[in-house]
Amino acid sequence: MLTTDRVAGAALVLVALVVFWESRRLPLGGFRNPGPAYMPVVLAAALVGFGALLIALGGKTSSLASVGWTEWRHAVAIFIVCAFAALALERLGFRATIALSLAFLLRVVERRGSVFSAALSIAFAAGAFFLFDTLLRVPLPRGSLGF
C-alpha cells in the first residue's frame, strides 16, 4: 500500500540517486584524503539507507489517499509566480516584476477586485523601489525597459 512514509522514503532514495549521479564529475578521494564528492556520497549512501528503512517500516502510516491536497491549485499558482519572479527580475526589472507578481497573487489567488489588485501592486512595487533603491541606495534591477 502507498503510505506517506513509503512515498517520502522513495523520494529520499531518489534524491540520493541524483546526488550519486551528480557527484560523478567531482573527485571522490578516500577516507584519509577526501575529495569534494566524498562527504556528499557518504551522506547520499546514508540517505539511501534511511529511505529504504522508511519504505520497509512505513506500512502502518497513513495512506497517501487520505492526505488532503485541497490547496494544490494555490500551491501551483504560487510556485509559478515564484518561478516567474526569479526569471523576470533581471530582465523586466524590480518594479515591473513585483507589480505583475503581486497583481496576479491578489487577483487570482486572493480573488480581490481588479482595481484594488492593480493599485496595491503598483503602489507597493513603486514604494519598495523608492525606499530601497532611492533612499537606502540598494541597487535594484531595472531591466531592459528601465523599470
Added chain:
Amino acid sequence: MAETLSNLVLGFSIALSPPILLYAFVGCAVGTLVGVLPGVGPLAGISLLLPATFGLDATRAIVMLAGIYYGAMYGGSTTSILMRIPGEAASVMTCIDGYAMARKGRAGAALAIAAVGSYIAGTVSVVGLMLLAPPLAFFALRFGPPEYFALLVLGLLVLAYMSSGSMLRALAMATLGLLLGMVGIDQMTGYFRYSYGVVELGDGIGVVPVAVGLFGLAEILATAGLPAAPQVVKPKLRELLPTRQEWRDSAWPIVRGTVLGFLIGIVPGSAHIISSFVSYAVERKLSKRPEEFG
C-alpha cells in the same frame, strides 16, 4: 580591572547622553521594522541601512548600527511568532512554540516574553563580555577544526534528541539537511559542488532560505486563497501581556538560556544558531510537561 572600569564609565557617560540614546532608539525602531521582513536578518538589515549613517559621526553611527542589530534580532522573532516565518536563523526555534502560542491567542504574551528574554540575555551577555573578554577571547581563539566538528556533532545530537516523533525520520531529515549544506564551494579543495554554473549557489544554501521555505512557504500555501478570511484576533491590552503563570514559567528558561547563549555564543561562527537549539532541547528535557512543546 581599574582601567576596564574607567573605560566603562567613559563609555557610559557618552552612551547615556540624550542624543546618543535617541539614535539608539531610532536604530532599534528601524531595525525592528527591517527585522520583521521575512528573511532579512540583522546583517542584511545593517547592510541595507548602512547608508542612513553616512552623515553621522562615528559614535552616533555605531550606536545606531548597534540599535539596528538588536532591533532586527528582535524583529526576527516577531515574524516567527506571528507568521511562522523566521526573520533570521536564530529565530527558527521561536517558530515552533511562539507560533503555537499565537494560534492560541497568546501572541502578545509570546512577543513580550521574547522581548524581555532577549533584553535580559543581551544585557547580561554584554556585561559579561566586557568583564571577561580577554580570557574568553583566548578560549575562543583556541577553537580549531576539531572543536568546531565536535560542536556541530553536538548540534546534530541535540537535533536527533529533540525530535518528538520517529527517530528514523529525524535522522533522514538531518541527512537531507546536511546534503543541502554540501551545495557550494568545497572549503578544502575550492571545487564548486552542485552549483550548475549559478554563481550565487557558490556561497551555498543559507539556513534562513531553508527555514523560510520549510515554515513560511508551507504556511502561505496552506492559508492562501482560503474561501473565508482568517479570523483576526482582537485582544484587549491586558490580554497582550503575559500572565503571572507565564512569567513564572519563563523565568528559569530565560536564566538558563542567558547562561547557555553566553557560553556557546563566545565561539565564533554559527554558535548563535546552535545555542538556540541547545536551549530548546534543555528546556524540553527539564520540563515536567514536555508533551506541551510545539
